[in-house]
Each structure stands twice: as structure tokens, then as C-alpha cells.
Amino acid sequence: MKSSGAPVAIVRDGLPDWLLPVRRAAETVRPEQLSRFLPPAEGGRHSAVLLLFGDGPGGPDLLLTQRSTALRSHPGQVSFPGGSLDPVDGDPAGPGPVAAALREAAEETGLDPAGVQVFATLPALYIPVSDFVVTPVLGWWREESPVTAVDPAETGEVFRVPLATLADPAHRGRYRHPSGFISPAFQTNGHLVWGFTAGVIDRLLHHSGLEQPWDSSRLIELPVGG
Numbered sequence: 001m002k003s004s005g006a007p008v009a010i011v012r013d014g015l016p017d018w019l020l021p022v023r024r025a026a027e028t029v030r031p032e033q034l035s036r037f038l039p040p041a042e043g044g045r046h047s048a049v050l051l052l053f054g055d056g057p058g059g060p061d062l063l064l065t066q067r068s069t070a071l072r073s074h075p076g077q078v079s080f081p082g083g084s085l086d087p088v089d090g091d092p093a094g095p096g097p098v099a100a101a102l103r104e105a106a107e108e109t110g111l112d113p114a115g116v117q118v119f120a121t122l123p124a125l126y127i128p129v130s131d132f133v134v135t136p137v138l139g140w141w142r143e144e145s146p147v148t149a150v151d152p153a154e155t156g157e158v159f160r161v162p163l164a165t166l167a168d169p170a171h172r173g174r175y176r177h178p179s180g181f182i183s184p185a186f187q188t189n190g191h192l193v194w195g196f197t198a199g200v201i202d203r204l205l206h207h208s209g210l211e212q213p214w215d216s217s218r219l220i221e222l223p224v225g226g
Contacts, residue, residue, distance in 0.1 A: 008095065008098045008099060008102060008113075008118055009118075010098070010118050010119060010120065010121070011117050011118065011119060012027075012119050012120065014117070014142075015117075015119055015140055016055070016060075016140075018060050019053055019060070019119075019140060021208040021209050021210065022053065022120075022138065022204065022208045022210075023119055023120055023138070024208070025204060025207040025208040025209075026119075026120035026121070026122055026138055026204075027120055028207075029122065029123070029203070029207050030123070031123035031124070031125070033203065033207065034122060034123060034125060034199075034200070034203045035125045035126070035199060035203070037125060037126040037127065037128055038125070038126055039124050039125070039126045039133040040126070040133075043131070044126065044131055044132065044133035045084060045130070045131050045132050045133065046084070046085045046092040046096065046097075046132075046133050046135075047082060047083055047084045047085060047100065047132050047133065047134050047135075048082050048083075048085065048096070048097035048098070048100040048101040048104070048134065048135045048136070048137055049079070049080035049081065049082030049101060049104075049134060049135075049136050049137065049197075049200075050063075050080055050081050050082055050101040050102065050104070050105040050116075050137050050139055051080055051136055051137065051138045051139065051200070051204075052081070052105065052111070052116065052139045052140075052141055053138070053139065053140055053141065053163075054140075054141035054144060054160065055141075056160045056162065058160075058162040058164070058165070059162050059163070059164055060162065060163045060164075061160040061161055061162045061163060062160065062161050062163060062166065062201070063080075063081065063105075063109070063111075063141070063147065063158070063159075063160055064078055064079070064080065064158075064159055064160070064161055064193070064197070065078070065079055065080070065081050065108055065109065065149075065155050065156075065157065065158050065159075066078050066079075066155070066156045066157040066158075066159075066191060067079060067154070067155065067156060068152060068153055068154055068155060068156045076156065077194075077195065077197075078191050078192070078193045078194075078197060079196075079197050080136070080197055080200075081101075081104055081105035081108045081109055081111070081158075082100070082101050082104045082105065082134075082137075083100065083104035083107075083108075084100070084132075085097065085100045086100065086103075089103065092133070092135075097121060097124075097135035097137055098118050098121065098137050101135075101137035101139075102116060102118070102137075102139075107150060107151075108149075108150060108151075108154065108155050108158075109147040109148065109149070109150065109155070109158045110145070110146060110147050110148055110150050111145055111147050112143075112145035114143070115141060115142055115143030115144060115145050116139040116140070116141060116142065117139060117140040117142045118137060118138070118139045119138055119139065119140055120138040121135055121136065121137050121138065122135070122136040122137075122138065122200070122204075123135075125196075125200075127196055134196070136200055159189050159191075161186075161188045161189060161193075163205075163210065165186075165188050166186055166188065166201055166205065167205055167210050167211060167212050168212065169212050169213060169214035169215065171186055171187045171188055172184070172185070172186060172187075172214040172215070172218070173185050173187070173214075173215065173216075173218035173219060173220040174216060174217075174218065174219055174220065175192060175194040175195075175198075175219070175220050175221075175222065176219060177194075177195075181195075183195050183196075183198055183199055184198045184199055184201075184202035185198050185220045186198055186201065187220055192220060192221075192222050194220075194222075
């Protein structure tokens with residue numbers, strides 16, 4: 001999908017009440033409250049991800065994808081839809097991240113961007129291992145459209161996770177990667193959400209007041225195939 005070149009406006013009003021705490025958190029949180037890895041003054045590979053909130057069959061939810069297990073980079077890992085900024089997306093310090101997040105989400109899931117109301121962005125964060133500078137873009141799925149794994153070679157699955165499931169202490173813990181890296185983790189839909197994606201969800205639940213007390217000493221194993 002090619003970008004139209006027209007910037008997508010950020011519209012903060014008209015959201016459901018349950019999403020207002022998330023919007024307030026996004027508008028007030030500081031970068032250092034989200035991650036200890038902050039973008040370098042110069043350089044980095046600019047990218048964006050879409051945190052798409054909807055009213056699903058199980059209540060308020062979040063759209064996630066699972067990368068294909070055939071990929072060489074992060075095979076089978078659960079992530080937000082998104083990817084690198086293209087020149088057509090525009091300035092990384094301006095409309096570029098919003099355009100890229102919507103474009104990439106459409107390419108990966110078949111989502112119709114016209115039904116998405118972008119209501120906020122989070123501060124850009126840094127993934128040192130890949131040198132990505134990532135801007136999380138927050139959207140409200142005002143008019144839902146069918147979604148699926150458009151290219152199975154890239155995306156293994158597209159699914160929705162209720163926020164109540166993500167906030168449930170029974171589904172929370174930490175994952176220790178073989179490298180020694182430890183991150184927040186969520187068990188859902190037979191998958192394990194960890195790494196950057198889990199870190200963003202963890203901080204957003206915390207700063208929006210949706211977090212419930214959970215056992216941070218609990219270690220979760222990576223399921224086979226997930």
C-alpha cells in the first residue's frame with residue numbers, strides 16, 4: 001500500500017470512556033518513564049508501530065501480530081504491526097511515524113486505515129540491538145475492517161487480545177531470554193508476548209492506571225512455536 005502523502009491528523013476527542021486513561025497517559029508520559037533505552041541524538045533506523053485499540057468480542061482489546069517462524073529476524077515473535085519509515089511517509093519528527101504505522105499495518109494485516117482514528121503518539125524509543133528508533137502510534141478502531149495475515153511469509157497470525165487479559169496478574173510475569181535479557185511478559189492466545197512489545201504494554205498499563213498488582217518474580221517459559 002502506498003501512502004497518499006497527506007498527513008493523518010491526530011484527533012484526541014470522541015474516544016470511548018475506557019480509552020481516555022490511555023490517551024492521558026500517552027499525552028503526559030516522559031520517555032524515561034517508558035524505557036531506559038532512549039534514541040541517540042543522531043542516527044538510528046526510524047520506524048513506527050501501531051497500537052490499535054478496539055471494542056472486540058471480549059471487550060476492549062489490542063491488535064497484535066505474530067511474525068512468521070520462517071523469518072531470520074525474530075521468528076515467531078509477537079509484535080505490534082509496523083515497520084520502517086519510507087521516504088513517502090514524511091519527516092520522522094513530523095507526520096512520518098503515523099503514516100508509516102498505518103501503511104505497515106495495512107500491508108501486514110489488511111486493515112483499512114480509513115477506519116482508524118489516531119489519537120496520540122508515545123515518545124520515540126530505542127532498540128539498541130537493531131538500532132531502531134521506534135515511535136508507537138496509538139489508534140482507536142472506530143470502524144472495524146477484516147484483518148488477516150496478508151503475507152504468510154512475513155506474518156504468521158493476526159489476533160486481538162482483551163485488555164482485561166493483559167492486565168490479569170495470572171497472565172503476567174517475566175521472560176528471560178537465553179542472552180540474559182529479561183523483559184515483562186504476557187501469556188495470551190497460546191503465545192508469549194515479550195521484549196519491546198511487552199515493555200510498551202507494561203508501561204502503558206502502568207501509567208494509564210489499568211495495571212493490577214502482579215508477581216514480577218514469576219518467570220514464564222517461551223511456548224513451543226510461540
